[in-house]
Amino acid sequence: MAYISFRERMIIPTYDNPEHGTSGRVVIDHEKCNGCGNCVIICPGACLYVAGVGKDKKAYMIDAPFPDCMSCNDCSAMCKRGAIKVSVTYGYDYFYKILHRGELAPPRNF
Amino acid sequence: MTDVMEVEENAKASPAAVDMYEWREGMPWNPVERVILERRSVRKYKDKQVPERLVRRILEAGRFAPTAGNSQSWKFVVVRDRDMIDAMQKYVQLRCKVFKFFLNWQKSPLGKLAWFYTQLSARVMPNLLHPIPFGAISLIAEGKLKLFHDAPTVILVLVDRRGAAKPLVDVGICGQNMVLAAHSLGLGTCWVGFVEVFKFGTRWKKKLGVGWPYELIEGIALGYPVGNPDGMIERELQEIEWWEDGRKRTVF
Ligand SMILES: Cc1cc2nc3c(=O)[nH]c(=O)nc-3n(C[C@H](O)[C@H](O)[C@H](O)COP(=O)(O)O)c2cc1C
Ligand code: SF4
Ligand code: SF4
Numbered sequence: 001m002a003y004i005s006f007r008e009r010m011i012i013p014t015y016d017n018p019e020h021g022t023s024g025r026v027v028i029d030h031e032k033c034n035g036c037g038n039c040v041i042i043c044p045g046a047c048l049y050v051a052g053v054g055k056d057k058k059a060y061m062i063d064a065p066f067p068d069c070m071s072c073n074d075c076s077a078m079c080k081r082g083a084i085k086v087s088v089t090y091g092y093d094y095f096y097k098i099l100h101r102g103e104l105a106p107p108r109n110f
Numbered sequence: 111m112t113d114v115m116e117v118e119e120n121a122k123a124s125p126a127a128v129d130m131y132e133w134r135e136g137m138p139w140n141p142v143e144r145v146i147l148e149r150r151s152v153r154k155y156k157d158k159q160v161p162e163r164l165v166r167r168i169l170e171a172g173r174f175a176p177t178a179g180n181s182q183s184w185k186f187v188v189v190r191d192r193d194m195i196d197a198m199q200k201y202v203q204l205r206c207k208v209f210k211f212f213l214n215w216q217k218s219p220l221g222k223l224a225w226f227y228t229q230l231s232a233r234v235m236p237n238l239l240h241p242i243p244f245g246a247i248s249l250i251a252e253g254k255l256k257l258f259h260d261a262p263t264v265i266l267v268l269v270d271r272r273g274a275a276k277p278l279v280d281v282g283i284c285g286q287n288m289v290l291a292a293h294s295l296g297l298g299t300c301w302v303g304f305v306e307v308f309k310f311g312t313r314w315k316k317k318l319g320v321g322w323p324y325e326l327i328e329g330i331a332l333g334y335p336v337g338n339p340d341g342m343i344e345r346e347l348q349e350i351e352w353w354e355d356g357r358k359r360t361v362f
Contacts, residue, residue: 012232014225015241016216038337042153045245046254068245073343077150080338089346092241102347102362107147109136 004097011094016066021092024071030058032083039075039084044068048075048084059084145294148340152298153259155333159190160263160297165332169265171291175284183273183280185324187266195264199257201314202307206251213239214248238306250304257304261331266305268324281327289330298335305329 013020026048035057040048045068050059061067069090076085091098129140139147169186177183189195210217213231215224232239249255258264265288269281289299305326308314320326347362 012229012236013241014228015244021241041336042339044151044153044249044255046249068242068249070242072151073345074150074153074339077148077341077343078337078339085344090242095236096241100349102349104344105347106344107139107342109139 003099004094008094008097013092013094013096018065020094021096022088022090023066024069024086024090025067025088026061026069026075026084027087028059028061029083032081033058033079034081034083035059036081038078042078043075044072045070141294145290147342149290149293149299150339150341150343151300152331152333152335152339153300154336154339155259155261155298155331156336157262158334160332160334162190164295164297165190165263165265168288168292168295168297168332172265172267172284172288175280175287177273177280177283178276179274181270181272181274181277181280183270183277184284185268185270185319187268187318189264189266190262192262195258195261198264198308198314199260201311202257202304203250203253205307205310206247209247210251213244217248243303246304257307258302258329258331259300261300261333263332264302265330265332266318266326267328267330268320269327271323271325278327285328285330292332293340296334297332298339300331302329302331 024045035050035052037050037059039059040050047062047064047067047069048059049062050057052058061069069086071086071089073086076082086104089098089101089104129137130142165188169188172184172186173182189198212218212220212224213228215221215228218224220227228239228244232244246255250257267281267285269277271277273280285301289301292299305328308318308320308326315321315326318326350361352359352361
């Protein structure tokens with residue numbers, strides 16, 4: 001029972017090629033975001049920044065084909081306005097293919 | 111969220127009202143679950159040092175972790191010296207600059223040769239060079255990510271390689287005990303696997319007492335968080351195979 005094929009196992013993806021996977025992505029609700037920058041300070045992937053002045057000061061994700069976002073959602077925990085959260089979790093193909101995971105969900109208290 | 115608030119209020123009114131050691135369907139999170147679910151890795155700390163007695167108390171949580179054969183296969187090194195922590199961060203940054211030079215072919219002057227090194231190294235160390243730590247090497251090299259996030263206290267956890275069965279598992283459990291205790295006491299923590307880089311530093315290894323039978327495995331940054339980094343988040347569900355009544359189901 002193989003979960004990934006031998007060929008997949010042999011291919012170690014190049015870490016920057018969008019064809020070999022996706023990086024994490026966040027969505028930022030600019031209605032709620034006040035540009036406080038708290039998420040920027042703690043993002044381990046250095047993939048957020050704030051831009052704009054006054055009322056237009058908002059957080060954005062850097063415009064890189066492959067930001068170092070590990071979809072940790074630490075930004076969403078930090079943001080007390082509920083303005084930011086992960087929309088796409090990171091995933092790589094071939095050797096690092098993600099197995100046996102489902103959708104994003106908060107803790108469920110069954 | 112409202113359930114969580116209720117627990118908090120009850121806890122203040124009368125500790126006995128907190129649900130512990132029992133379960134009712136759909137009941138609110140108990141304090142232990144709350145700490146587990148709300149713990150987030152903290153990457154921005156206040157300068158304020160953690161009292162020594164508090165660190166000692168957190169180490170107690172580690173001491174009582176379960177271990178295979180009760181072999182307690184670890185050793186702790188606590189670093190609370192600002193200059194020493196800065197020097198450690200600087201050392202790792204310099205090392206990461208070297209790694210980046212050889213491995214990050216997009217940014218390396220070595221170009222295609224660096225790509226070759228990466229492919230080779232990733233086959234030898236597929237876990238250490240998993241895409242996320244691989245990206246983090248460049249971030250640390252560029253100063254965008256600090257080794258210990260400037261935390262005022264660091265607990266280094268060394269494994270005793272002579273431990274029963276699988277000593278690395280013991281170390282992981284021990285560390286998480288301390289991490290959860292720390293968060294329950296109002297501190298922030300971050301596991302730091304990048305202490306791996308000290309493998310290359312003979313002088314650091316000597317200074318930190320890393321030598322047979324000990325091996326440096328993880329660091330735990332400890333301090334008072336800036337802001338409120340803890341909180342519940344969304345994360346992927348896990349596909350679970352569930353055997354019961356002679357057949358298999360898949361649950362999430
Ligand atoms: C063994 C281990 C090593 C880690 N090493 C690092 C590290 O070197 N640097 C860092 O910023 N975070 C490190 N982390 C933190 C993880 O990035 C973090 O736990 C993960 O993104 C999940 O986020 P959460 O802890 O907020 O739930 C490490 C975590 C673990 C368990
Ligand atoms: S923490 Fe929230 S409000 Fe502050 S900048 Fe980030 S997304 Fe905007
Ligand atoms: S999910 Fe994590 S890595 Fe991605 S933007 Fe948020 S804090 Fe940064």
